[in-house]
Amino acid sequence: xxxxxxxxxxxxxxxxxxxxxxxxxxVAPEEGPAFDVRDFSLWYGARKALDGVSIRIPARRxxxxxxxxxxxxxxxxxALNRMHELTPGTRIEGSLHLFGEDLYxxxxxxxxxxxxxxxxxxxxxxxxxxxxxxxxxxGLRLNGVKDRAFLQHRLEQSLRMSxxxxxxxxxxxxxxxxxxxxxxxxxxxxxxxxxxxxxxxxDEPCSALDPLATAKIEELIQQLRLRFTVVIVTHxxxxxxxxxxxxxxxxxxxxxxxxxxxxxxxxxxxxQTEAYVSGRFG
Amino acid sequence: MTGLMGLSSLLVIAPLFLVLYFLIRxxxxxxxxxxxxxxxxxxxxxxxxxxxxxxxTVALLGMAAAIGVPIGVMGGVYLAxxxxxxxxxxxxxxxxxxxxxxxxVWGMVVYAMLVVPFxxxxxxxxxxxxxxxxxxxxxxxxxxxxVLVPQSYREAGLxxxxxxWKIITVxxxxxxxxxxxxxxxxxxxxxxxxxxxxxFTALGNNFWNHSLAEPIAALPLQIFSxxxxxxxDWHRQAWAGALVLMMLILSCNVVVRFVSRDRR
Numbered sequence: 001x002x003x004x005x006x007x008x009x010x011x012x013x014x015x016x017x018x019x020x021x022x023x024x025x026x027v028a029p030e031e032g033p034a035f036d037v038r039d040f041s042l043w044y045g046a047r048k049a050l051d052g053v054s055i056r057i058p059a060r061r062x063x064x065x066x067x068x069x070x071x072x073x074x075x076x077x078x079a080l081n082r083m084h085e086l087t088p089g090t091r092i093e094g095s096l097h098l099f100g101e102d103l104y105x106x107x108x109x110x111x112x113x114x115x116x117x118x119x120x121x122x123x124x125x126x127x128x129x130x131x132x133x134x135x136x137x138x139g140l141r142l143n144g145v146k147d148r149a150f151l152q153h154r155l156e157q158s159l160r161m162s163x164x165x166x167x168x169x170x171x172x173x174x175x176x177x178x179x180x181x182x183x184x185x186x187x188x189x190x191x192x193x194x195x196x197x198x199x200x201x202x203d204e205p206c207s208a209l210d211p212l213a214t215a216k217i218e219e220l221i222q223q224l225r226l227r228f229t230v231v232i233v234t235h236x237x238x239x240x241x242x243x244x245x246x247x248x249x250x251x252x253x254x255x256x257x258x259x260x261x262x263x264x265x266x267x268x269x270x271x272q273t274e275a276y277v278s279g280r281f282g
Numbered sequence: 283m284t285g286l287m288g289l290s291s292l293l294v295i296a297p298l299f300l301v302l303y304f305l306i307r308x309x310x311x312x313x314x315x316x317x318x319x320x321x322x323x324x325x326x327x328x329x330x331x332x333x334x335x336x337x338x339t340v341a342l343l344g345m346a347a348a349i350g351v352p353i354g355v356m357g358g359v360y361l362a363x364x365x366x367x368x369x370x371x372x373x374x375x376x377x378x379x380x381x382x383x384x385x386x387v388w389g390m391v392v393y394a395m396l397v398v399p400f401x402x403x404x405x406x407x408x409x410x411x412x413x414x415x416x417x418x419x420x421x422x423x424x425x426x427x428x429v430l431v432p433q434s435y436r437e438a439g440l441x442x443x444x445x446x447w448k449i450i451t452v453x454x455x456x457x458x459x460x461x462x463x464x465x466x467x468x469x470x471x472x473x474x475x476x477x478x479x480x481x482f483t484a485l486g487n488n489f490w491n492h493s494l495a496e497p498i499a500a501l502p503l504q505i506f507s508x509x510x511x512x513x514x515d516w517h518r519q520a521w522a523g524a525l526v527l528m529m530l531i532l533s534c535n536v537v538v539r540f541v542s543r544d545r546r
Contacts, residue, residue, distance in 0.1 A: 083441060115443025125434040129456045139442035142452060188438070195442055
């Protein structure tokens with residue numbers, strides 16, 4: 001059942017019993033929401049890019065954000081860890097809480113927000129001057145972690161979580177950019193996971209990858225949802241259908257519909273959603 | 283048309299060969315081991331060298347780099363990473379004006395600033411004059427190479443919760459390091475041959491310099507004073523000095539080529 005977004009204060013989520021979701025694996029019962037976004041609007045200068053978005057993104061689930069180009073989905077994703085602030089002249093209204101904490105409170109340092117909410121980008125971007133190992137550990141090292149045993153442990157753990165360990169364990173000192181495109185993207189995921197964020201945002205992480213590399217990343221996302229909250233922006237509706245638990249459909253800066261992925265794709269409640277997911281526009 | 287283009291490009295590189303041809307023809311015969319190890323001999327005596335001037339030029343360049351590199355690089359980082367559009371406009375304007383300031387003017391300014399108050403010409407004053415000339419050169423090249431570092435690396439760093447200044451120092455500058463080193467070497471090569479800013483500052487010295495607070499010899503100064511002398515022997519020495527200076531600058535440029543070569 002798709003939840004209409006008009007009543008975000010009373011979410012009809014929280015199906016307590018363990019149930020199989022997308023991917024067919026049973027997952028832990030749903031907790032409170034990771035993100036609680038209320039009436040959130042965002043302007044680039046005079047242009048309103050997000051218009052009154054209210055959504056509760058569940059913890060330890062994969063939430064896919066779909067919609068046509070320019071609908072505000074990437075802007076919304078970047079607002080979740082305040083990356084949009086890199087663009088000068090932005091302004092927001094409304095509230096955005098992560099596990100009950102207001103991410104936009106004046107006392108909150110955006111650097112700390114981004115440590116809690118990691119991000120993987122459309123184009124893989126390992127640091128070109130660093131080896132595979134240095135790339136994974138850079139977030140910890142630059143934040144003052146020096147304990148070598150801990151770093152070594154986290155290196156292996158992160159690379160295992162991103163399903164890259166077996167491929168690179170024998171040449172960790174090679175430059176990160178010597179890897180293939182799909183491996184580079186998984187290296188970026190390992191790098192983001194190494195700082196142990198609570199949430200991982202992914203901005204079209206597979207759009208530059210071939211189908212095999214894409215399949216690997218999607219499999220990886222299924223693993224990640226056991227430990228992290230994942231929000232993924234995608235252009236690819238099959239991908240959203242394959243690997244997400246919830247789907248949010250954005251159109252013209254508004255959240256049109258948000259609900260369980262299966263419901264959204266088989267029985268969307270909004271005619272715009274239906275037109276989009278059935279491929280009639282977008 | 284192609285022929286005309288070919289001719290123009292020949293005309294572009296011809297001066298380089300002219301310079302090298304004359305320097306080698308006139309200077310090579312006076313170049314020997316003594317030239318690099320001995321002090322200048324008094325007029326009328328055969329032999330002697332420019333060892334003090336070669337060391338002096340290296341010392342002056344060292345001091346110039348100590349001033350010009352940190353200030354220039356920091357200015358470039360500010361332009362590329364921090365400055366607002368408005369402040370950058372004025373900073374770039376100032377740097378471009380400074381790049382166009384005639385080098386003799388730098389000499390006079392430093393003369394008034396350091397030589398007059400301390401009542402002595404000194405190596406320090408010469409180093410400061412060259413260092414000031416380097417600042418805008420290093421600043422603009424640093425800015426240019428930092429702007430070339432893709433924004434995605436800065437974003438990746440920020441998304442890891444790394445503070446901005448750490449991203450800039452550890453990731454962005456490191457990525458652009460080759461370009462920054464290239465800019466520094468080009469600026470050094472540019473000021474290495476400057477004579478005018480040294481005339482009123484370092485002054486020149488026919489002997490070894492024992493304190494940087496005293497006048498110091500430099501290759502361009504030595505070439506200048508030998509070239510305007512009435513002695514044939516000194517003229518030959520001036521040619522040899524010019525050849526050595528040219529080789530120094532040329533090797534700077536070769537190192538630049540080597541450093542900026544793409545490994546992939």
